[in-house]
Amino acid sequence: xxxxxxxxxxxxxxxxxxxxxxxxxxxxxxxxxxxxxxxxxxxxxxxxxxxxxxxxxxxxxxxxxxxxxxxxxxxxxxxxxxxxxxxxxxxxxxxxxxxxxxxxxxxxxxxxxxxxxxxxxxxxxxxxxxxxxxxxxxxxxxxxxxxxxxxxxxxxxxxxxxxxxxxxxxxxxxxxxxxxxxxxxxxxxxxxxxxxxxxxxxxxxxxxxxxxxxxxxxxxxxxxxxxxxxxxxxxxxxxxxxxxxxxxxxxxxxxxxxxxxxxxxxxxxxxxxxxxxxxxxxxxxxxxxxxxxxxxxxxxxxxxxxxxxxxxxxxxxxxxxxxxxxxxxxxxxxxxxxxxxxxxxxxxxxxxxxxxxxxxxxxxxxxxxxxxxxxxxxxxxxxxxxxxxxxxxxxxxxxxxxxxxxxxxxxxxxxxxxxxxxxx
Amino acid sequence: xxxxxxxxxxxxxxxxxxxxxxxxxxxxxxxxxxxxxxxxxxxxxxxxxxxxxxxxxxxxxxxxxxxxxxxxxxxxxxxxxxxxxxxxxxxxxxxxxxxxxxxxxxxxxxxxxxxxxxxxxxxxxxxxxxxxxxxxxxxxxxxxxxxxxxxxxxxxxxxxxxxxxxxxxxxxxxxxxxxxxxxxxxxxxxxxxxxxxxxxxxxxxxxxxxxxxxxxxxxxxxxxxxxxxxxxxxxxxxxxxxxxxxxxxxxxxxxxxxxxxxxxxxxxxxxxxxxxxxxxxxxxxxxxxxxxxxxxxxxxxxxxxxxxxxxxxxxxxxxxxxxxxxxxxxxxxxxxxxxxxxxxxxxxxxxxxxx
Numbered sequence: 001x002x003x004x005x006x007x008x009x010x011x012x013x014x015x016x017x018x019x020x021x022x023x024x025x026x027x028x029x030x031x032x033x034x035x036x037x038x039x040x041x042x043x044x045x046x047x048x049x050x051x052x053x054x055x056x057x058x059x060x061x062x063x064x065x066x067x068x069x070x071x072x073x074x075x076x077x078x079x080x081x082x083x084x085x086x087x088x089x090x091x092x093x094x095x096x097x098x099x100x101x102x103x104x105x106x107x108x109x110x111x112x113x114x115x116x117x118x119x120x121x122x123x124x125x126x127x128x129x130x131x132x133x134x135x136x137x138x139x140x141x142x143x144x145x146x147x148x149x150x151x152x153x154x155x156x157x158x159x160x161x162x163x164x165x166x167x168x169x170x171x172x173x174x175x176x177x178x179x180x181x182x183x184x185x186x187x188x189x190x191x192x193x194x195x196x197x198x199x200x201x202x203x204x205x206x207x208x209x210x211x212x213x214x215x216x217x218x219x220x221x222x223x224x225x226x227x228x229x230x231x232x233x234x235x236x237x238x239x240x241x242x243x244x245x246x247x248x249x250x251x252x253x254x255x256x257x258x259x260x261x262x263x264x265x266x267x268x269x270x271x272x273x274x275x276x277x278x279x280x281x282x283x284x285x286x287x288x289x290x291x292x293x294x295x296x297x298x299x300x301x302x303x304x305x306x307x308x309x310x311x312x313x314x315x316x317x318x319x320x321x322x323x324x325x326x327x328x329x330x331x332x333x334x335x336x337x338x339x340x341x342x343x344x345x346x347x348x349x350x351x352x353x354x355x356x357x358x359x360x361x362x363x364x365x366x367x368x369x370x371x372x373x374x375x376x377x378x379x380x381x382x383x384x385x386x387x388x389x390x391x392x393x394x395x396x397x398x399x400x401x402x403x404x405x406x407x408x409x410x411x412x413x414x415x416x417x418x419x420x421x422x423x424x
Numbered sequence: 425x426x427x428x429x430x431x432x433x434x435x436x437x438x439x440x441x442x443x444x445x446x447x448x449x450x451x452x453x454x455x456x457x458x459x460x461x462x463x464x465x466x467x468x469x470x471x472x473x474x475x476x477x478x479x480x481x482x483x484x485x486x487x488x489x490x491x492x493x494x495x496x497x498x499x500x501x502x503x504x505x506x507x508x509x510x511x512x513x514x515x516x517x518x519x520x521x522x523x524x525x526x527x528x529x530x531x532x533x534x535x536x537x538x539x540x541x542x543x544x545x546x547x548x549x550x551x552x553x554x555x556x557x558x559x560x561x562x563x564x565x566x567x568x569x570x571x572x573x574x575x576x577x578x579x580x581x582x583x584x585x586x587x588x589x590x591x592x593x594x595x596x597x598x599x600x601x602x603x604x605x606x607x608x609x610x611x612x613x614x615x616x617x618x619x620x621x622x623x624x625x626x627x628x629x630x631x632x633x634x635x636x637x638x639x640x641x642x643x644x645x646x647x648x649x650x651x652x653x654x655x656x657x658x659x660x661x662x663x664x665x666x667x668x669x670x671x672x673x674x675x676x677x678x679x680x681x682x683x684x685x686x687x688x689x690x691x692x693x694x695x696x697x698x699x700x701x702x703x704x705x706x707x708x709x710x711x712x713x714x715x716x717x718x719x720x721x722x723x724x725x726x727x728x729x730x731x732x733x734x735x736x737x738x739x740x741x742x743x744x745x746x747x748x749x750x751x752x753x754x755x756x757x758x759x760x761x762x763x764x765x766x767x768x769x770x771x772x773x774x775x776x777x778x779x
Contacts, residue, residue, distance in 0.1 A: 187663030251650045253658065 006088045006220035009227065010096050013216020016209045017099035021048060023205030024106040028113065029408075030198025031259075031311040035398025036114050037194065038408025043118065044109070047125045048102045054129040055098045062134035063097065063142050070145040073138045087220055096216065100160050101133045103213070107164025108375070110313025111171035114178050115395050118403045119386045120379075127378040128167060136163045136367045150344035151363040152332060152356065154230070155217035157274030157324035158367050165318030166371035168309075174379050175389050177308035179396065188303045191310070196258055203262045210234055210269045214276045226277070226340060233276045234269065237288030241268020244292030252296070263299065264292035266316045271324035275331060277341050283331035283349075290327075291320045322364045329357025427465070428457050428472040437479040443557040446483060450559055454519050466724040467695065474515040481508070481525075481609060484558060488551040492543070500547070501540050504529035505611035509567055509574075513605035514677070515693045518726060520740045523552065523560040524567045526574035528581055528608075528615040540577065548575045567602060578615045582622050589626035592636045600626070600633075601640060601678075604685050607692045617690060624688040634686055638775040641678040646764040647671030654746065654758070662743045668729055669742025672722045672761055679767040680715070683707065683774070694719055715767065718760035725749075725757060 021044055029041045051059075057078055062068075065075035081090035105128055112121065137159050139146040153159055182188055193199055214234045215227040245264020250256040268288035275287055298315035309315065334346035337356075344359060346352030382388060389395075394402035401407060433453050440446035457473055485506055493499065510524035511517045527548055532540040548569030552562055562568055569575050576584070585603065588596035603623050608616040627633050647655040647666060657665050666672075677694050684697040687706050691697050698719065702712030729744050749757065 183661055183663075185661075187661060188659055190659035252653070252655075254645060254647065254649060254655045 002221070003085075003087065003089075007092050009221045010088055010216050010219060011092045013212035014092065014096040014099045016212025016216070017096070017103060018048075020099075020103060020206050020209030020213065021045075021106060023202045023207075023209060024103075026198045026202030026205060027262075028106075028109065028202070028311050030195040030200075030202060031193035032114050033191070033398070034194040034409055035400055035407070037400065038406070039118075039399035039403055040113065041408065042404070043121050044106055047105060047109070047121055050122065050125045051102050051105055051129040052098060054126055055101055055134075056094075058130040059101060059134045060094060060097065062131065063137045068138065068142075070143075070148065071139070072135060072144075073142050093219075096219075097137070100137070100156060100213075101129055104133050104156075104160045104164040104167075105129060107161060107313055107317045108167035108171065110165075110309065110311045110317075111168030112175065113310040114399065115175055115389050116171070117387055117390055118399075120382050120388045123382045123386065124167075124171075124375075124378065128375070132167065132371055132374050132378075133159075133163055136371060139367065140363060146359075146363045146366065147343075149359050149362065150356070151359050152278055152328040152337065152341075152344040153274045153325055153363065154277040154341070155214045155273045157270060157321045158363055161270050161273065161317040162321035162325070162364060162368055163371040165314055165316075165321055166368050167375040168313040169307075169318065170372050170375035170379055171388075172308055172310075172314070174376070174383060177306065178310065179392060181308045182306055186306065188306075193259075193311075199259070199262055203265050206266060207238060207269060210238070210273075214273055218277070230276045233279060233281060233284035234272050236281055236284040237272030237276075237291070238265055238268040240285045240288030241265050241271070241292040241295075244289040245296055246292075248293045248296045260296055260299070263295050263312050263316050267291035267295035267320040270317055270320045271327060273321075274324045275328045278328050278332040278336045278347075280331070280333055283327075287324065287327045287331065291323055294323055295320055322368070325364050326357065326360050329354075329360040332356060428469060428476075430472045430475050433476050434479045437476065437483050440483065443484070443487065443554055446480060447558045450480060457519060466727060467720060469727065470516060470723055473519060474512075474517055477512065477517050477521070478508075478609060480558060481506075481512075481523075481555065484554040485551055485610060488547060488554050491550050491554075492547055495546075497543055497546065501536060501543055502530045502532065503611055504544065505608040505613065505615045506551070506569070507606050507608050507616055509602050509605055509607075510563070513607040513692050515607070516677075516723070518729070518740050521560070522563050523555045524563045524565075524602075525551070525555075525569045526567070526606075527569045527576075528619065529577050530615065531577045531579040537577075544575050545570060545572065578618060581619050585619065585622050585626060589630060589633060592630075592633055594640070597633075597636045597640050601637060601681065601685075604681055605692050620690055624685065627685055628688070634682075634775050637682050637685065638771060641682040641771060642768055644670050644674045644678065646675050646761045646768070648758070648761045648765060652758070652762075654754075654761075656746055657743065662741065664747060665743040665745050666757075667742055668722060668725045668744050669740070672757070672764060673726050673742070675764045675768060676715070676719055676722060676760075679764070679771050682771060686775075711763075711766070711770065714759075714763045718763035721756040721760040725753065 025041045025044050029037050032040050060079045061075055061077040062073050065073035067075035079094060081094050084090045085093060105125060108128060138144045140151050140153050140159050141147065178191060180189055181191055211231045211234065215231040218227040218230060221227065242261055242265040245267065246256055246261040249260040268291050271287050271291035272284055279287065295315050298319035299312055302309045302314050328347060330347045330349050332344065332347040332352065333350045334352065337344050337346055345356050347356050348354060379388060390399065390402055436449045437446065440449050453476055457469065489500065505528045507526045507528055509526060511521050512524060527544050529540060529544055552568050552570045556562060567574055585600065588600050600623060603619055606616050606619060649655050654666055655671065657663050657667060680694050680697045683701055683706060684691065687701060687704065689697055689700050691700055698712055698715050701707040702709060725744050726742065729740055729742050
């Protein structure tokens, strides 16, 4: 009975994680301009489809193939999971793991937004799903060398979020900023997304889906239904992220900016992803709260560095992914790390000393550098072969028309109106 | 530090024989006046600049009346008052302010009403165009003498004030606050005084109105965050600049104006209002002194704000590049913003207590 229950719970989790793509579609589309809406939304579905085939052909084998070593998995290419699996059907396991790979891929698209060529999306999907993501997931979740060191990353602050963000960073550096993002004097312009309601709904869908993302990462239903606790810490951290990000931007800029609050909410989710199974409730609140403030500082930092991060993927998934992973090294409790999950040891504040923190640091540094370097090289090659960025004319006209020949909003029209008031 | 020779420039304005030549004179005046006065000289410069603006506007009004005669309208049918509003009304125009104006004329007889209405609306239109030709862009909010709302006989103005007071929507309250800054440029000033008295009467007899005005006055917050740091522009060409106009100047102007309305002060200039309020004991002495210093700082920084030519007219941005401020400037600005914040708190307390 436990086998079937595990299968049901993890399958439900996989469905929730795949539904998170709906959140990304809303988030990314709402945060970008109307002329690119159809492209931004549609390419997500296409790349998930392409990713599914590539993960089946190669990705799964690199991540979890039985014949590999500490650095790479090998075997089980063109995987057939029929009637296999010990605690969980391998078919369910495959779908669940693929769903995570697809989330990481969608995070990477944040760096391509509003100027990437469709062909570049296609080719990068091949590299990312066949190699970059599977290698990192092998290191931490597939019995690789970081797993052996005791790296704690319960649902993927590093594996999923940091990896995707590093690919996004490589892409946005190579693609260079969108037309109009920075002025000649170096100051930044705020290129506003076209629909804040879409963005907000996207965040809500992601939040709901995250209960599957983190909760089903228990990979089963044990006697204590531990997934409930995981979902509980996830909820607390997210709430703290939303509150602190709003208060931070309000206190510092005088404006209660909705976009920052939404990013803070996601930051809470990203930060608790690594630690949701390892920390006490109060620590979950602290982790989410720090993430909420950190994401705002990071958004400002990247802008100052003149790096165009259209949907703030570098801050939400990158900077906060690092924080979430390191947080384990501070807040992991012995009871949860050693007795419940059985990975690593207690963090600095729970008598574990510096050991776990150093392991966490090792994992973010190694995985971050690997994901960035391989993505950068792959994108350089793609740039040389087919090019990464659409032409200036195509970018101005919008990717809906230039890449797909029709508008996401065929009847869209601009509306210019002037506000009025007495001069003073 | 140079002092503006007001007499010389007033005479240059009088000597200009056409709007084009007047515009040239105005540009020369810009160059002469824009020479970085500081301290007390800033206040002096603001007074001088506004005297020259008044002279230019009067000159334009003179040409406009002449044009009316050429168009066959004859001379003005009554002793009207051409009124200035906004910063011009408060005598706080910068070199590149736009135009906000209106016309108040004596109640005409029934037989003359239609002619008067047509005459003054046409005059309003001519003068707005003339001022535009001299480099004063029309106010985007259409507070202009060519608009029927701002060109009326005094009896209709009074009726309108009654209506606004009876239905204090956001827009109506805004109009009433605009009236508080009225200043007549021509005529005896009796009609303008009559309007202001009516305004004060409305405010004093209405429990709700001061509170409504308070919301409006507090709309623009001072640009300090809760840690006492400056809130700068994040995006666009002005990124890194500080919005002196809306983040420092307007909060002070709005706050002092509201206190003056409730005190029934006729004086339109902010500095004059601060003096009167302090003299009458309506502002504590220390607050009056800090407000005077704060307003001086803000006027100084505002005079250094950037301006650009838009559609062949001057347009101030109200923005000052933060990096160009000295350490002393920043300290003075921080103090001014703190004073603005204290004023807003004081207002909130005073108005709530009086309700």
